[in-house]
Amino acid sequence: MTAAALVGGGSYPQPGEISLSHNGVLFLDELPEFERRVLEVMRQPMEDREVTISRARFTVTYPSSFMLVASMNPSPGGYFNDPDAPVTSSPAEMQRYLGKISGPLLDRIDIHIEVTPVPFEKLSEDRKGESSVEIRKRVTAARDIQTKRFAEIENVHYNAQMNTKQIREFCTLDVSSKALLKNAMERLNLSARAYDRILKVARTIADLEGVEQVGGNHIGEAIQYRSLDREGWLG
Template sequence: MLIKIFGSAVFGVEATTITVEVNMDKGIGYHLVGLPDNAIKESSFRISAALKNNGYNMPGKKIIINMAPADLRKEGSAYDLTLAIGILTASGQIKSDEVEKYIIMGELSLDGSLQPIKGALPIAIKAREEGFKGFFLPIQNADEAAIVDGIDVYGVSNVSEVIDFFEGNGTVEPTVIDTRSEFFKTLDFPEFDFSDVKGQESIKRCMEIAAAGGHNIILIGPPGAGKTMLAKRLPSILPPMTLREALETTKIHSVAGKLKEAGLMNQRPFRSPHHTISNVALVGGGSYPQPGEISMAHNGVLFLDELPEFKRDVLEVMRQPLEDREVTISRAKFTITYPSSFMLVASMNPSPGGFFNDPDSPSNASQHEMQRYLGKISGPLLDRIDIHIEVTPVPFEKLSDDCKSENSAEIRQRVIKAREIQTQRFAALEKVHYNAQMSTKLIREYCKLDEASLQLLKTAMERLNLSARAYDRILKVSRTIADLDKQEQVASSHIAEAIQYRSLDRDGWLG
């Protein structure tokens, strides 16, 4: 007897439906074909034990299983439940015509209980697109898959529940989630708040501008100046994720198996990898490709602390994703694209000892040492960072001051209003949503300067010896400052402020 049953494979952040054909014939043997990996080949032992411990038997016949498309490599143990139900149906132990209407996925334990799987959300989305009636999966993943409406999601804890359902004896009910209410219920509760930061008002202003325009930012200062503290509080002033952004982000974390809580993510991710990270771990890939840190930070913040300590080749692989906001991983037989639209926040000491070229510093650095340390970061990478700002230590008077500074909620409201202006401005453009994403053409269109502003920018570039690459960055940042001020035109005051935020482009900054 030949039957067909359906599972799913995840490539990148998209799922592909897998047709599992089970043929029962005379003879003895178990043959699994269709490019399965070792985890799938070993499934026969798990399936046999799980069925026996739940009152069913592995048929003593010749079993041939084909996983189509046969030229697509299948990976992981999530096909255990698919194969088990297929074998029971083909051998007549399950009598139902409904099996082909469902996607069935799950890893079996020897007692028949189910272990969680990766990629439940993209699988559910694909199942709905292809018109399947429902989706059976481990109960641990049910809330994640139930985000998708228009398809019945059944979270089960044991293989016997699936068998009973198809036999008509089951009591398992679909998992139902009101996606919108769940998404908006816990939208505002930042873990870190800017009211905790003493002093550093100018740096807070920089962080507000960066958040409002989605600009990449680098903080340069000695140890203990508050660089990491400020960076960790940046997500608290970013605008809330839209439902579309939340779905995109959740899909990536689902594929990686890194969802901390079941259901839709409603907080922007903040990723802070250690400087010993490899380039594959940062951008994604591997023999079994997985999303890297830059994709895990999609629609959120990627914080690289002590930037020069990262290996140069690791930093260089970020250049193309920073520009294209996606990363493509190519192998001999397939190509996978992961989204990677994130805000880069980097911090660094000005020298190996941690201090500037200052006689009063505890560990004074020479200009040559500072230049060599900064030289670890390539010009093309710095070119993609819009805001460079020096962070100086907070004086004792500020640290001991009991006055409460502005909290994140107040700053966030200004950021949200500036983002709304940008959303309206770029409404007709599919891939541009905020100022940092503007191309040269859009900069010329939306950052037109009057004569006074042009003269100021010209004078600054000549006197401060700003590089040509700083020109577009200054215009982008000045556009964001104008949006925060609710101004239609970029004024000379906006240009003047933006010029201050290009420290590393100034000739002679190192001494």
């Protein structure tokens, strides 16, 4: 995929995939397989929720408020940190593979989840998990909470849209929660942008629980979702 196909462009500018995904989901499979320069053009639209294309005679602005969902293998061979793997990758191959995704782009992704291999016992067990219907009810309740929270604020409808001032207002922390977040910021060498995103995610976790105050358990869980934007992916 080219940069123009992703953000839009051409002699007669047309919207790209990020604008076609406005108010929806943009799913990018095998993220490191995209050219780095193509991925980098998403950084500003993800921040501003719009993309501007300039030409000699005119400028066009398209909306691009989308939810980015991306997937990737943990290594070129797909068996990162597995001693029994049939295929292994050298440190140079790993660095080249992971280096295709920049730190500033990762900073703009709220949640990073590592999906570990599922053992046979888990695949074959009969125990049922929480149903999609129950999960939907909990998510809907959390969205209702956010709708009421931002009812008086223009152009803000849910936690992800909060600016820095609103984060400070709606994500107040007690002393122990601040100490936990401070320790994580220093230990993982996280950026200021990651700090704000941790608070947004923690606020959402609290909303899913129906709790008004963001606590240490919410901060701790949100920190666990920021594993890939630390300095040095290889540990």
